[in-house]
Amino acid sequence: MMSENLNRQGQQGPSEEEIYWQAMLARQSTFDGIFVYGVRSTGIYCKPSCPSRRPLRRESAAFFTTCEAAEAEGFRACLRCRPRETALARDPQVEMVLDVCRAIEAQADRIPSLDDISARLGVSPYHLHRTFKKVMGITPRQYATSHRLKNFKSRIRAGEQIGSAMYEVGYGSSSRLYERASEKMGMTPAAYRRRGEGMEVYYTIVDCFLGRMLLAATARGVCAVSFGDSDEQLSSSLVAEYPAANIKRGGAMLTEWVESLLQHLEGAQPQINLPLDLQATAFQTRVWEELKRIPYGQTRSYAEIAEAIGQSKATRAVARACATNPAALLIPCHRVVRTGDRLAGYRWGLERKKKLLEREQQRRRN
Secondary structure (H helix, E strand, C coil), X not given: CCCHHHHHCCCCCHHHHHHHHHHHHCCCHHHCCCCEEEECCCCEEECCCCCCCCCCCHHHEEEECCHHHHHHCCCEECCCCCHHHCCCCCCHHHHHHHHHHHHHHHCCCXXXXXXXXXXXXXXXXXXXXXXXXXXXXXXXXXXXXXXXXHHHHHHHHCCCCHHHHHHHCCXXXXXXXHHHHHXXXXXXXXXXXXXXCCCEEEEEEEEECCEEEEEEECCCXXXXXXXXXXXXXXXXXXXXXXXXXXXXXXXXXXXXXXXXXXXXXXXXXXXXXXXXXXXXXXXXXXXXXXXXXXXXXXXXXXXXXXXXXXXXXXXXXXXXXXXXXXXXXXXXXXXXXXXXXXXXXXXXXXXXXXXXXXXXXXXXXX
16 A cells, blocks of 8 residues: 555555556656655665665555655665655656546546546647656556546445446446456456455366466456466466366366467467456556567567567566466467576576477477
């Protein structure tokens, strides 16, 4: 949760905390002077562009609009980035983007138009749209859609009835809500309210040249593809990922899908496109979509992916999105390497990554 100091100032909302978290991961210097972040495990606070190691979890970070607020909570200034020496002049583009976010969040039951927001802020729609996408990496409309769904999810977690929450946040029909829920939540709203309880997840485990491979799916699509050394290891990991779901081994729909994956591993089916049912943040979605564009047998660096999504300084955040990919092969995170084609980590083992790349490159040459 956002720091109490930041909330007491009355300037920030839950969505802005997400903005600050992403800006911190991407080391965006445009946010220097806008906020500082504290790392709870070290007691140190830094400016967003600081080159120091980032906290691994959101709850490990606290955000403040001033150095004084951070120090009042017991944090000490970083000796590396020296946040107190950062000029306090606030970037006007970032200020405008934050104003746009506040304008969107103030409309609880509707998504304001670009013309409405630009008229309120006194800038042209074109300038507003271009600046917002430059700073945030997404459009104002995408931000508004994400905020609406986040608001809906907060309401049903608090116990509000689905129908009431749906109309309070501005969904005009249940079909529109369920369409968005399937895209972004990975489950129906009712299932989300129960934290996935009652979901049915089917899985199968087969042999491949990388060891044992698990494929798991819901009725909507594949929710996991993973590699391991034993069935027990793979099935235990699946249960840990979906603790409230009804998990069953088998399922007729898996036969065709797992055969496609095996053919893909053997190079007989370079392009593979199975339906997915994954939960992801907006940033993860952008990274994963870019990974799917990497041609078979080729690689891209983390820096190239960051550049391709318009966040050139977000190399570490891109690496984190790759590391949290739950669907090996379908989202080909193994094709992302360090600059200079040096292999970096892989969720299912560096040796498997090496074998995958070698086989793909060999098949492509042939």
